[in-house]
Amino acid sequence: MSEARFDIKLPVPYKDKWREAYRADKDDSPRLSCYQAPDGEPIPFIYKSLDFSGGLSVDTAEYPFFGMWSNEALNQKAQTITVHGYLRGEYYLTQRVDFLDALMIPTSDTSPGFFDHPLWGRFKVVVESYNINESANENGQCEITLTFKRAGVSLEVRTGALIRRDLLKPKDAANVAVKLFAKINSASTMLHKGFGIIKSQMLSITVALQLPQNILNSVVNEIFGIENLIAQEIQSPMLFAQALANSAFSIAACAASVKESAQAVDEYFSGQNNNTKKALLNFLASEKWTLSIVPATVKEEDTKRAAENLYRTVSLCAAAQIMSEMEEATRNQMDGYWALYTKLENCINLENPDVYKAVAEMRSALSEKLRQSAMNRELKRSVESPVPLLFLSHYLGCDDDRLRAMNDIEDSFLISGEASYV
Numbered sequence: 011m012s013e014a015r016f017d018i019k020l021p022v023p024y025k026d027k028w029r030e031a032y033r034a035d036k037d038d039s040p041r042l043s044c045y046q047a048p049d050g051e052p053i054p055f056i057y058k059s060l061d062f063s064g065g066l067s068v069d070t071a072e073y074p075f076f077g078m079w080s081n082e083a084l085n086q087k088a089q090t091i092t093v094h095g096y097l098r099g100e101y102y103l104t105q106r107v108d109f110l111d112a113l114m115i116p117t118s119d120t121s122p123g124f125f126d127h128p129l130w131g132r133f134k135v136v137v138e139s140y141n142i143n144e145s146a147n148e149n150g151q152c153e154i155t156l157t158f159k160r161a162g163v164s165l166e167v168r169t170g171a172l173i174r175r176d177l178l179k180p181k182d183a184a185n186v187a188v189k190l191f192a193k194i195n196s197a198s199t200m201l202h203k204g205f206g207i208i209k210s211q212m213l214s215i216t217v218a219l220q221l222p223q224n225i226l227n228s229v230v231n232e233i234f235g236i237e238n239l240i241a242q243e244i245q246s247p248m249l250f251a252q253a254l255a256n257s258a259f260s261i262a263a264c265a266a267s268v269k270e271s272a273q274a275v276d277e278y279f280s281g282q283n284n285n286t287k288k289a290l291l292n293f294l295a296s297e298k299w300t301l302s303i304v305p306a307t308v309k310e311e312d313t314k315r316a317a318e319n320l321y322r323t324v325s326l327c328a329a330a331q332i333m334s335e336m337e338e339a340t341r342n343q344m345d346g347y348w349a350l351y352t353k354l355e356n357c358i359n360l361e362n363p364d365v366y367k368a369v370a371e372m373r374s375a376l377s378e379k380l381r382q383s384a385m386n387r388e389l390k391r392s393v394e395s396p397v398p399l400l401f402l403s404h405y406l407g408c409d410d411d412r413l414r415a416m417n418d419i420e421d422s423f424l425i426s427g428e429a430s431y432v
Contacts, residue, residue: 021131031128043095045156046124047112055109055154056096060127064089089160091125091133098151106142106152113140113156122161134161179375180334183368184255184327190362191320192248200310202240204301204317205250209236211299211321212257215292219285225264232260251320258293258328265289266335290332294350296325297357319359323369326354330372334379341407344380391431396424406431
């Protein structure tokens with residue numbers, strides 16, 4: 011098992027029989043529960059009760075089918091341990107001070123504390139909260155309540171251990187849309203006219219890019235595959251849809267190859283990411299794109315709607331492909347692209363379950379890829395005047411826990427100097 015993969019299994023109890031678990035043997039005193047801070051000594055306490063909770067994060071979907079719903083388990087919930095007990099004895103005041111000192115030592119996945127219980131075993135834990143209740147009519151003891159999260163692994167390690175989604179994922183989603191379009195009962199006139207307009211749209215996206223002649227020719231040849239189908243009076247919706255997908259991903263591939271081509275043909279480029287940005291924005295602008303044709307029959311109307319939805323879906327897939335390869339975009343830029351991506355996705359007809367699933371999985375894969383890219387892009391900013399940590403977190407768009415992890419912050423209220431963030 012990978013060290014980054016959290017082992018959900020419970021620790022092994024000291025003994026199988028509960029009476030034996032409370033005592034190492036019959037001559038020993040009862041085994042107590044205890045909490046041990048990182049690099050600290052175990053602090054015992056008297057156990058009263060324990061709540062152990064966990065489960066699954068479940069996504070319940072009701073759309074698109076009426077009168078039925080679907081449940082999908084997304085992940086394990088973080089397991090929580092809440093334990094109630096007592097500190098008791100002639101010198102419990104000293105024990106209480108030691109106990110609080112131990113609980114106030116910060117814990118994390120990489121530096122956990124340890125909760126030891128005779129019937130449950132030894133847990134690695136992160137302290138979430140603690141409470142001490144002391145009553146005047148119960149001198150000599152206080153009641154304690156401790157809430158722990160089971161320790162897992164750091165976000166960096168967990169993310170690095172994830173299997174990266176194949177960059178062909180957008181193509182897989184596009185293929186699902188192509189297969190759906192292939193099943194329509196198309197009107198040949200609308201099919202040819204509609205894809206003639208789509209071909210022109212793809213050409214307009216291409217000519218907006220600054221490409222060397224050899225790359226430009228390869229893209230144009232792919233797009234003119236649509237023209238060839240029209241000229242041959244092909245009636246197959248499948249072939250037209252596949253030609254559209256091939257054209258879109260050819261443009262996306264060329265936009266991604268700008269970095270390699272720029273050194274050889276500098277005169278074609280005003281900046282490394284210009285072509286990528288232009289292609290992406292043109293695909294994302296398909297939100298309200300429609301065919302400027304008036305249908306004469308119901309069959310033509312259905313063909314028109316299906317072609318428009320196919321174009322938006324393929325554009326979304328091509329945009330996802332481009333975004334997954336934009337390593338140099340800033341966080342603010344990517345937030346803007348993501349907002350446009352979401353608007354385009356919301357304009358796609360997702361009534362077909364296969365298309366819905368493919369688009370949802372593509373969104374998840376893209377989100378995961380962007381999160382990984384964001385973690386890999388470490389930035390630095392010089393802070394001249396001391397500012398509060400929370401203000402700096404808001405200004406940089408990086409949460410305060412991340413700032414603490416990436417910087418040696420001694421004063422949690424005022425920060426100055428060079429700060430690293432993502």
